């Protein structure tokens with residue numbers, strides 16, 4: 001009996017993104033989870049209510065507060081973002097888009113999550129000093145490198161003046 005062949009889309013979901021960068025299972029697992037789907041099933045309540053966001057209508061607090069208060073879900077969400085970024089960054093950094101980064105001395109990745117995007121850039125371009133700015137719960141206890149640093153902060157409050165001489169990824 002020959003080995004079972006998988007389709008391309010099955011291969012994207014098969015193993016952990018920590019083993020292979022081209023895996024989207026963390027992203028799919030979060031986006032089909034009831035905590036994430038429930039808001040989209042409550043559009044009529046949101047239209048009739050007074051909350052600003054759909055998320056507040058269903059979960060009672062803003063999206064990023066919810067992530068801050070639910071570390072396990074926050075970790076899954078960050079891994080979902082990271083698995084998506086790993087695929088995108090591999091294409092961006094290894095393809096003809098790489099000239100975007102050539103010659104840069106530094107960049108700031110605003111809302112960079114756990115820094116997956118910046119980590120790949122920092123490894124591909126050791127001469128670029130990468131700084132990831134994200135909320136404290138997103139950047140806590142992440143390993144830095146010589147050219148990869150994390151800043152815990154709020155992009156809407158004040159940090160901009162200290163990092164405004166860099167290229168900024170959002």
Ligand SMILES: C[S@@+](CC[C@H](N)C(=O)[O-])C[C@H]1O[C@@H](n2cnc3c(N)ncnc32)[C@H](O)[C@@H]1O
Pocket residue numbers: 064081082085110111112113114116117133134135138153154155156170
């Ligand atoms: C959709 S995720 C994208 C993460 C990352 N750029 C990636 O592609 O993997 C948005 C990020 O914005 C961050 N964020 C939201 N509000 C923020 C704020 N006020 N200041 C800094 N970061 C914020 C979240 O914590 C989250 O990591």
